[in-house]
Amino acid sequence: MNKELEHEFVKHLEKHQNIAHKICRIYTNDQDGHNDLFQEITIQLWKAYPKFRGDSKFSTWMYRVALNTAITLYRKKKRNIKTQDYDTVHFKIKADDYNDETEQHLKLMYDAIKQLNDIDKALVFLYLEDKNYAEISDTLGITEVNARVKMNRVKTKLKSIINP
Amino acid sequence: MDELDLLKKDWKKQESTLPHLTYDEIYRMIWKRSHSIVKWIFIISILEFLLGTILNIVLADDDYWHRMEEFDLTEFTIVAYVISYLITFYFIFRFYKNYQTISTTDSASRLMKNILKTRKTVKYYIAFVLISSGITFLVALFLIIRNHMMTVEPTSKDMHFDTMQWILFIGAIILILAIFLGVIWLIYRVIYGILLKKLNKNYKELKKLEM
Numbered sequence: 001m002n003k004e005l006e007h008e009f010v011k012h013l014e015k016h017q018n019i020a021h022k023i024c025r026i027y028t029n030d031q032d033g034h035n036d037l038f039q040e041i042t043i044q045l046w047k048a049y050p051k052f053r054g055d056s057k058f059s060t061w062m063y064r065v066a067l068n069t070a071i072t073l074y075r076k077k078k079r080n081i082k083t084q085d086y087d088t089v090h091f092k093i094k095a096d097d098y099n100d101e102t103e104q105h106l107k108l109m110y111d112a113i114k115q116l117n118d119i120d121k122a123l124v125f126l127y128l129e130d131k132n133y134a135e136i137s138d139t140l141g142i143t144e145v146n147a148r149v150k151m152n153r154v155k156t157k158l159k160s161i162i163n164p
Numbered sequence: 165m166d167e168l169d170l171l172k173k174d175w176k177k178q179e180s181t182l183p184h185l186t187y188d189e190i191y192r193m194i195w196k197r198s199h200s201i202v203k204w205i206f207i208i209s210i211l212e213f214l215l216g217t218i219l220n221i222v223l224a225d226d227d228y229w230h231r232m233e234e235f236d237l238t239e240f241t242i243v244a245y246v247i248s249y250l251i252t253f254y255f256i257f258r259f260y261k262n263y264q265t266i267s268t269t270d271s272a273s274r275l276m277k278n279i280l281k282t283r284k285t286v287k288y289y290i291a292f293v294l295i296s297s298g299i300t301f302l303v304a305l306f307l308i309i310r311n312h313m314m315t316v317e318p319t320s321k322d323m324h325f326d327t328m329q330w331i332l333f334i335g336a337i338i339l340i341l342a343i344f345l346g347v348i349w350l351i352y353r354v355i356y357g358i359l360l361k362k363l364n365k366n367y368k369e370l371k372k373l374e375m
Contacts, residue, residue, distance in 0.1 A: 006191070006194070009194075010187055010190050010191045010194070011187070013190050014185070014186070014187050014190055017184065017185055017190070018179060018182055021182040021183055022175075022178075022179075022182065025178070025182075034183075038185075038193075039193050042190060042193045042194065043193070043194065046194045047369070102170075105170070106170070106171065106174050109167060109168075109170070109171050110171075124168070127168060127172070128168070128171060128172050128175040129175075130172065155167070155168060158167060158168070159167065162167070
């Protein structure tokens with residue numbers, strides 16, 4: 001029984017691991033941080049897995065648990081994280097895919113996202129993942145109206161960081 | 165165009181640069197937590213050993229050895245050092261072994277066994293520290309008293325203890341020893357207690373999954 005559960009869980013996570021990796025990219029600044037957060041997300045997912053048992057899609061459930069883990073961990077570590085520390089290993093953009101100007105602009109955008117607070121990062125992440133407001137509100141446990149309002153604020157915040 | 169929409173396009177392209185873990189790597193990760201606790205136990209034991217050694221070297225200057233000679237404790241001190249270092253080395257080795265086994269363990273039941281083993285090792289280690297501190301204390305005291313009795317000639321009857329005085333004297337020693345060991349025990353409770361508690365929690369979680 002337990003072995004089956006383990007196998008089932010690891011199979012699910014292997015398939016959907018991109019979700020966790022992308023969250024790690026938003027919330028961490030280097031490879032070590034990425035690995036630590038990924039591991040913590042894995043552990044939290046595994047601990048919560050017995051309660052999951054298919055009442056929603058695995059990926060939907062995973063978004064919720066993984067983001068909560070990142071938000072909690074980020075809060076604990078807040079003081080140690082330097083938002084300016086931008087590691088080029090993250091968001092590696094192939095030079096031939098973009099012209100210099102776009103590349104520069106994207107880098108600024110990613111830098112700006114790194115400076116947002118934990119909840120705002122979660123909003124941006126879900127937005128980039130192409131989630132609609134119903135899904136965003138469901139994942140973060142806020143109302144849809146609240147999600148819209150917050151998202152608009154985040155957009156304004158991002159603009160003001162990029163064009164001070 | 166919305167800034168974020170530009171980013172959204174790039175976000176999809178980023179997917180190809182994401183790392184990909186295999187089934188086995190993820191599987192091992194589920195059990196990693198105990199691994200890091202045991203690693204800390206290992207690191208703390210080494211730090212403790214280093215701190216003890218440094219204190220010994222700093223405190224044991226010529227003056228110290230001179231005093232030891234006065235009390236006729238030189239041999240005892242050297243023997244006590246050698247024995248305690250040997251036993252401490254053994255424990256560091258055991259902690260390292262535990263750390264190594266746990267980091268390569270991939271089944272829940274074996275991990276549970278290893279957690280119990282680590283807890284036992286830590287308990288033995290604390291017992292060793294307490295017992296050796298107690299013995300060192302008593303032996304040193306005994307040697308000092310014997311030395312004192314042999315070198316100092318009793319000049320008057322006052323120098324001899326009567327029964328009541330002996331009882332008080334022994335009572336005082338027991339009290340001092342108890343406080344001394346109590347403080348050591350407390351320090352170890354704090355250092356290893358926290359880690360052991362976490363390890364225990366992890367063990368219970370694993371057990372729940374086993375059922």
